[in-house]
Amino acid sequence: MTFRQSTRLADGRELLYYDEQPGVDRTAADRRDLPATATSSQIRWDPLFRDWSVIAGHRQTRTYRPPTSDCPLDPSRDGRLTEIPASDYDVVVFENRFPSLTTQASDELATDEFPFHSAPGIGRCEVVCFTSDHDTSFAQLPPSRARTVIDALADRTIELQRIDGVEYVFCFENRGEEIGVTLTHPHGQIYAYPFVPSRFERAGAVARSYHDETESCLQCAVVAAERKASIRVVAESDLWTAHVPFAARWPYEVRLVPQRHVPDLPSLTSDERDDLARIYLDVLQRFDRLFGGRTPYIAGWHQAPARRDRDVWHLAAEVFTIRRAPGKLKYLAGSESGAGVWINDVTPEVAAARLRGET
Amino acid sequence: MTFRQSTRLADGRELLYYDEQPGVDRTAADRRDLPATATSSQIRWDPLFRDWSVIAGHRQTRTYRPPTSDCPLDPSRDGRLTEIPASDYDVVVFENRFPSLTTQASDELATDEFPFHSAPGIGRCEVVCFTSDHDTSFAQLPPSRARTVIDALADRTIELQRIDGVEYVFCFENRGEEIGVTLTHPHGQIYAYPFVPSRFERAGAVARSYHDETESCLQCAVVAAERKASIRVVAESDLWTAHVPFAARWPYEVRLVPQRHVPDLPSLTSDERDDLARIYLDVLQRFDRLFGGRTPYIAGWHQAPARRDRDVWHLAAEVFTIRRAPGKLKYLAGSESGAGVWINDVTPEVAAARLRGET
Numbered sequence: 268m269t270f271r272q273s274t275r276l277a278d279g280r281e282l283l284y285y286d287e288q289p290g291v292d293r294t295a296a297d298r299r300d301l302p303a304t305a306t307s308s309q310i311r312w313d314p315l316f317r318d319w320s321v322i323a324g325h326r327q328t329r330t331y332r333p334p335t336s337d338c339p340l341d342p343s344r345d346g347r348l349t350e351i352p353a354s355d356y357d358v359v360v361f362e363n364r365f366p367s368l369t370t371q372a373s374d375e376l377a378t379d380e381f382p383f384h385s386a387p388g389i390g391r392c393e394v395v396c397f398t399s400d401h402d403t404s405f406a407q408l409p410p411s412r413a414r415t416v417i418d419a420l421a422d423r424t425i426e427l428q429r430i431d432g433v434e435y436v437f438c439f440e441n442r443g444e445e446i447g448v449t450l451t452h453p454h455g456q457i458y459a460y461p462f463v464p465s466r467f468e469r470a471g472a473v474a475r476s477y478h479d480e481t482e483s484c485l486q487c488a489v490v491a492a493e494r495k496a497s498i499r500v501v502a503e504s505d506l507w508t509a510h511v512p513f514a515a516r517w518p519y520e521v522r523l524v525p526q527r528h529v530p531d532l533p534s535l536t537s538d539e540r541d542d543l544a545r546i547y548l549d550v551l552q553r554f555d556r557l558f559g560g561r562t563p564y565i566a567g568w569h570q571a572p573a574r575r576d577r578d579v580w581h582l583a584a585e586v587f588t589i590r591r592a593p594g595k596l597k598y599l600a601g602s603e604s605g606a607g608v609w610i611n612d613v614t615p616e617v618a619a620a621r622l623r624g625e626t
Numbered sequence: 627m628t629f630r631q632s633t634r635l636a637d638g639r640e641l642l643y644y645d646e647q648p649g650v651d652r653t654a655a656d657r658r659d660l661p662a663t664a665t666s667s668q669i670r671w672d673p674l675f676r677d678w679s680v681i682a683g684h685r686q687t688r689t690y691r692p693p694t695s696d697c698p699l700d701p702s703r704d705g706r707l708t709e710i711p712a713s714d715y716d717v718v719v720f721e722n723r724f725p726s727l728t729t730q731a732s733d734e735l736a737t738d739e740f741p742f743h744s745a746p747g748i749g750r751c752e753v754v755c756f757t758s759d760h761d762t763s764f765a766q767l768p769p770s771r772a773r774t775v776i777d778a779l780a781d782r783t784i785e786l787q788r789i790d791g792v793e794y795v796f797c798f799e800n801r802g803e804e805i806g807v808t809l810t811h812p813h814g815q816i817y818a819y820p821f822v823p824s825r826f827e828r829a830g831a832v833a834r835s836y837h838d839e840t841e842s843c844l845q846c847a848v849v850a851a852e853r854k855a856s857i858r859v860v861a862e863s864d865l866w867t868a869h870v871p872f873a874a875r876w877p878y879e880v881r882l883v884p885q886r887h888v889p890d891l892p893s894l895t896s897d898e899r900d901d902l903a904r905i906y907l908d909v910l911q912r913f914d915r916l917f918g919g920r921t922p923y924i925a926g927w928h929q930a931p932a933r934r935d936r937d938v939w940h941l942a943a944e945v946f947t948i949r950r951a952p953g954k955l956k957y958l959a960g961s962e963s964g965a966g967v968w969i970n971d972v973t974p975e976v977a978a979a980r981l982r983g984e985t
Contacts, residue, residue, distance in 0.1 A: 315833075316832065317832050321970065324971065382848045385873075437960070439964050439965075446958075447956075447957025460965075469675055473673070485673060489674065489741045492742065513672070513744075514677075516679050565959060585964065599958055600805050600806055600924060601796070601798035604958070606819075608817075609680065610679075611679055611682070
């Protein structure tokens with residue numbers, strides 16, 4: 268069971284505690300003198316590629332790699348005031364102080380004069396702290412805590428999907444300085460976008476068209492074929508499959524897919540969540556064992572859009588590292604960033620074997 | 627005028643000299659004992675996102691940041707044998723020794739059993755050396771040399787488009803260790819892909835649909851509107867416009883577009899090429915002045931696909947840096963790499979003003 272309590276930070280931002288025990292006192296007030304931050308987020312339309320960009324010109328001054336002693340994600344203790352007023356917590360979620368998207372986005376700057384089309388950057392950016400322990404990592408959490416994180420993400424997904432104008436809720440974790448993470452405290456993020464990101468819009472259209480043709484689910488077919496082929500499977504259970512995709516873009520990339528056809532995290536049963544906690548930790552630990560030490564990674568949940576393609580969408584998590592060999596990173600250069608074509612130097616079958624610990 | 631001579635390297639790869647003067651002796655033979663390299667490139671289809679990945683499992687052993695004294699892109703001099711047999715050169719193009727795509731790709735590994743579809747990695751990967759001077763950069767070349775590079779790219783585009791199975795020719799330059807460039811000698815690359823990269827497939831479909839609706843070109847309309855608005859224009863001439871896109875994805879990003887509706891580099895007139903050399907150097911110099919010193923950047927040519935959408939396509943170059951502020955890089959993390967949504971912290975109008983030298 269997960270027990271939720273909410274409060275407001277000194278500048279009015281919402282903060283939610285997700286506790287594993289009932290009745291814990293989380294009433295501590297934010298005693299900082301915190302000015303409200305101004306945001307000027309916009310989304311802008313690129314007519315040549317039919318794609319949205321988020322322009323967040325106010326974010327250049329955001330916190331950049333504070334020393335450990337100043338970590339804003341620690342609980343408030345020993346006279347040091349942080350983003351979290353309580354002196355301890357299990358899992359906590361709060362609105363980012365420097366959000367790329369906000370429900371307060373002003374429409375002053377919006378234009379709609381062809382070919383220039385922009386709109387307010389409506390949405391939410393939330394920070395999810397996985398533990399009050401600054402020095403650990405998601406992979407090292409006990410399954411019970413991973414389960415609490417999953418419950419928190421599911422709860423946030425439901426609430427954020429309800430916000431007027433929000434079209435997609437993306438839960439993700441960036442881990443490692445190599446990918447620009449500025450805070451080392453174990454945490455993830457949630458972006459509630461005012462549009463369906465083009466990558467997921469495409470996946471939704473593909474799922475829809477496959478469903479129209481076959482009256483079945485493409486992701487169900489792919490995961491069944493991967494289980495049968497088994498060569499790219501990294502871990503599996505009755506409820507979940509973790510496999511390297513046949514056409515993986517990244518050197519080490521895993522898709523984690525529920526056996527049951529569900530659109531998003533809130534749709535998972537309690538048993539599915541418990542098993543997910545176990546297999547997700549197993550996958551993250553395999554990433555850390557790959558190169559010995561903390562592997563930098565990006566993990567993201569491909570949930571159904573908030574308002575469409577929900578019947579044909581099949582939930583999946585994507586976890587990948589930008590490390591291609593010890594001491595070597597996979598950079599996104601001309602082919603990837605310019606043309607959108609990923610060149611992968613590690614064959615998916617070799618990646619899967621290494622993640623299984625076979626080589 | 628550009629004068630072309632060709633030769634073969636010791637392992638059979640093609641090498642072409644593009645000289646600014648006629649009659650220069652480039653007959654020097656490659657005297658190295660070079661074993662032929664084996665390649666096992668594949669393209670693999672991701673059915674969920676309808677996108678190709680290139681899987682090049684043989685490339686992990688490629689040259690990684692050799693010391694300057696071992697630069698393989700220097701001419702062969704003073705007893706040191708490099709990739710270029712001649713003792714000097716203006717511009718030289720040769721097949722990459724560790725190609726991601728090759729005309730020799732074997733179809734042994736190809737499969738077509740739903741949902742697994744792969745094909746040989748047919749294509750070419752070429753290296754373009756801009757100058758024999760190891761220590762300079764493209765931005766510092768004289769306009770005459772920039773023109774020779776443009777002529778070489780145009781010539782290569784024609785030849786590579788003719789290769790059976792090649793669908794798209796992408797000319798690009800990666801500059802800077804920050805984006806993983808392993809050789810500092812000024813050089814670019816050309817990838818001839820066996821498919822139209824999804825980013826350009828989308829742009830082609832958009833151009834086609836706009837053309838069908840309006841009987842005119844979308845890129846022509848965008849560039850006319852940018853010239854009229856002028857706020858995002860960085861440099862312009864009668865023949866070319868350099869501007870920051872309204873919905874720029876990167877902190878500092880410039881599109882360089884010819885006024886005339888042409889599909890690719892080979893279609894440019896001599897006057898257009900001369901003016902391009904001038905304005906392209908101007909843009910690159912502005913990037914270097916931004917942060918003082920050599921700004922890391924990726925530059926790529928958006929040419930028409932080899933075999934379709936050529937009538938509706940309008941050539942453009944895209945130049946962007948991953949630097950967002952002095953000492954700070956723009957990392958592609960969860961939103962960008964996971965969801966495909968770029969968050970840009972520098973508003974395009976501010977970026978353009980800085981590139982114009984106004985702030």
